[in-house]
Each structure stands twice: as C-alpha cells, then as structure tokens.
Amino acid sequence: MEVLNINKYRRISNLLLFLFIGLALLPFLLEWMQGSSYQFTYLFNRKILPAIWCVFLILMFFFVPRVHAAGRLVKRETIYMEAVVCAVILIAVKILVGSMLGQLGESPYDLSPKGILGNLFYVLPALAAREVIRSYILGTYCNKHNLKVFIFITLLMTACNINYSKLALVSDIEDMAICFSTEVGPKLCINIMLSYLALYGGPVAAILYGGVQELFHWTSPILSSLMWLAEGAIGILVPIGCILFIVGKYEEQKHRYKSAKEQKGGVIGWSVTAVFSIGLIWFIVGVFPIVPSVVVTGSMQPLIYPGDVILIRQMQTEEQLRSLTEGDVIQFQRDNIRITHRIVEVIDDGLGNLTFRTKGDNNSTEDSRLVHPNDIKGTLVKVVPKVGYPALLIKGSTGEDIGDVEF
Numbered sequence: 001m002e003v004l005n006i007n008k009y010r011r012i013s014n015l016l017l018f019l020f021i022g023l024a025l026l027p028f029l030l031e032w033m034q035g036s037s038y039q040f041t042y043l044f045n046r047k048i049l050p051a052i053w054c055v056f057l058i059l060m061f062f063f064v065p066r067v068h069a070a071g072r073l074v075k076r077e078t079i080y081m082e083a084v085v086c087a088v089i090l091i092a093v094k095i096l097v098g099s100m101l102g103q104l105g106e107s108p109y110d111l112s113p114k115g116i117l118g119n120l121f122y123v124l125p126a127l128a129a130r131e132v133i134r135s136y137i138l139g140t141y142c143n144k145h146n147l148k149v150f151i152f153i154t155l156l157m158t159a160c161n162i163n164y165s166k167l168a169l170v171s172d173i174e175d176m177a178i179c180f181s182t183e184v185g186p187k188l189c190i191n192i193m194l195s196y197l198a199l200y201g202g203p204v205a206a207i208l209y210g211g212v213q214e215l216f217h218w219t220s221p222i223l224s225s226l227m228w229l230a231e232g233a234i235g236i237l238v239p240i241g242c243i244l245f246i247v248g249k250y251e252e253q254k255h256r257y258k259s260a261k262e263q264k265g266g267v268i269g270w271s272v273t274a275v276f277s278i279g280l281i282w283f284i285v286g287v288f289p290i291v292p293s294v295v296v297t298g299s300m301q302p303l304i305y306p307g308d309v310i311l312i313r314q315m316q317t318e319e320q321l322r323s324l325t326e327g328d329v330i331q332f333q334r335d336n337i338r339i340t341h342r343i344v345e346v347i348d349d350g351l352g353n354l355t356f357r358t359k360g361d362n363n364s365t366e367d368s369r370l371v372h373p374n375d376i377k378g379t380l381v382k383v384v385p386k387v388g389y390p391a392l393l394i395k396g397s398t399g400e401d402i403g404d405v406e407f
Contacts, residue, residue, distance in 0.1 A: 006140075008065075009065070012140075013136055013137045013141065016137065017133070019133075020129075023052065026049070027041070027045055046118070050122055050125045057132065067139035068139060068202075069135065069139050069201055069202035076201055076205070079200055079246075080201065080204060080208055082205075082245075082246065083197050083201065083205045083208040083209040083212075084208050086193070086239075087208070087210075087211075087212035089242065090242075091212070091213060095222070097226060097230055098226055101226070103225050103226050103227065104222055104223070104225065105222070107222065111221060116218065123214050124211065124214065127207065127214060128203075128207050130160075131194065131206035131210065132203045134153060134198045135199075138150065138153060138195065138198050139198075139199075150195060154188075154192055157191045157195070158184075158191040162183060162184060163183055166179055166182075167179060173292070173388065178228050178232075180232075181228055181229070181233075182228045182231050182232050182235070185236045186231075186232065186235025186236055186239070189236050189239035189240055190210075192239070192243055193209065193243050194206045194210060196247060196250075197209055197246065200250040289313060290313055291311070291314055292312075292384075293309070293310050293312055293331060293340070294308075294309055295310055295340060295388065297360075298362055299339075299361070299362050300342070301361065302362075303361055303383065305385070307386050307387075307388050307389040308384065308385050308386060308387070309388040310331075310340060310380055310382070310383050311380075311382040312340075312377060312380060312381065313379050314377065321354070321373050321376065324343060324346065324356065326344060326345060327343065330342075330343060330358070330371070330376055330377075330379050331376070332358070332371045332375045332377060333375045334369070340380065341363075341367060342359060343356050343357070343358055344357050344359045345357040347370065355371065355372055356370065357370055357371075
C-alpha cells in the first residue's frame, strides 16, 4: 500500500466499519419499531438482509480498491488449507466427544434441498461480508501490528455474534459462568482465530474457517448436543490451540527478528490463560469440592454481608453430614433459593434420621422450616468480602424474588 493512499484506504475502512455496525443494529431497530410483527422481522432477517450483503459483496469485489493482507504471504493456498483443517478439527472433536458421551442428536433444521439453500442464504452472505470487512480494516490498520485496532475489531465482531437472549437469562454468578463457557468464550476464541486468519491470509482464509463450520451445522443430519462443561472446554481450548499454531507459524514469517524465547513465552502465556479460564469456570459451577456463592441478603451479618462471596465445601458423604453440629454455618436449598444460615439445633428422631434447625445471625427468630439432609449443599469454609458485588447488581436488575429468605 503506497503511503499517499493510506488515508484513502483508512476512509474506506472507517466507512465499512460504520456500515457493518449499522446493518448489524438494523434488525434490532426494525424489530423495536415494528413491535411484535414477526412476519416482517422474519422476512427482513431471512431474505432482505442477506440480499443486502450480497449486493455489498458485489460492490466490494468490483468497485472498491483492494487491500493486501498484512501477512503478505507468497502462497495463500497453505493458510487456506490450514483454515479448513482447523475448522474440521473443531467439528470432529465435538462429534467425537459427543459420541463418547452419548450426546449426539438429530439436526432440528430443515434438511430438504430448499431448506438447506434457504438456511445457507441466511448465514453465508453475512459471514462473507463480515470477514471481508474484517480483513479490509485489519489490512489497512495492522500492517505495523496495531494491537489496539486488532483487539477492537475482534471484540466488535464478537459482540455482533453473541446471542443476547441467552445473556438476558443470566441471574447469578453460576449462570454467568455457564453463559461465558457456552456462548461468550467460544465465540470470542473463534473471532480471535478469524481475525488472525484475516490478518495473515485475507478474507478467504477467514471465510473458509467460518464457512466450513456453518456448512456442517446447517447440513449435517447429526449434531453434537454436549453438556455445557464439555461444550465450553472444546469451544475454548480447540480454537486457542489453532490460534497458537497459526500465530506461531505466520508471526515468525512476518517478524523473523523475534527470538525463540519471545515466541515460546507467548505460547506459554496463551496456554496458561486458557487452562486458567476453564479451571475458573469449573470452580464457579461446582466441579471441585469447594464452590463459590454470592450472598444476596444481610441475614448473616456481621459475619457475611450482601455482596460477599462465600466458599462452600460441598456435602458429598454421609460422614460429612453426621459430623455437623450446632454452630456450623451451612448452605441449603429452599425452593429455588440457596440460603446460608447457622445450625442452632440438630434433631435426631431416634432412628438415625437427622434434621436441622437454622437461624440467620442477624435474624430475630429461627427459620420456620427445618432443613433436611437432601437440601444441604455444603458448609462454610471462608468469606471473601465484597467480591460478589457485580453478581449482586445482576440479581437486583433481574428483580429476583428473595422473599423466602427469612430476616
């Protein structure tokens, strides 16, 4: 790209960015303006918007000056093949794990020729246009490794790809972890991969990576239906492994002055981050013996305040249950709410069956209902002050009913 033309290409990139944001927001705007007109929303999303993207692609191909990928590879065919292989690996791992766990299911989509063509017309033009825009902007701004632009474009594309109806259902820290594991995390990792492919190989490499996955998703009669733990682990770790491979190979070609030590450090850093993220998610949702929980009420003040995070040792054996005594702080389930109160009396019916009377330290009376062993989740290990305020705000914003918690 000549120096004199940089400003022209940047103006085009900025225009493409605003166009993409506008078209991405247009369905939400029209739905808001049309109210509950399902037919119009369906027609626009399935027919009109894909047609707009097709016209956009034609205009880009014939009338907009080209921008070379920042990688400037001599042979693009190699990275094209690697993009396809990386997509196939992700699909294969999901199917393999699904078959091992017995979590495969029939596709819910219309697999008739007409149905397949309609679904592909719905997804492929938008995918191709998105990757053309991504590649153009990265090729314009990231010739000198502009990390800020790379991060911004990746986050923007991720934000436009997230299913916000799932985010709207988040009500506590556990839901937040599950949503990150199944929705935000995998899509962020895939968009990082797409950005690197667009950076090194141009739009075709990114289109191939995303297109292979979409083709399989919409045409395969069998799809994986994994539990969220497996889905999150695969959706995050497999793309990160592919990212490390692509970056390790093509960044070395682009910046040969980088030392082996620097490259190794980058790989280790990404790997540690990935493992830590998965481990944190598993910790939050209770895969390990200790599980965190956010306290909503002040019934246990001054020991525990609203917004504190408590660490609960999960109740896993009969011995743990029978070792409970007066004064122990336990967490138990009551309807749809988890309550953390102190045991004030252990009741034995003489036949070895135990129940527990509980009370919040800050409550004036004991809880009206006894706690049965099956309702006990675990015992208090530690209180971490104020860490759970973000989750507390989410609970407040959702209007969650906490009327069953006694004060």
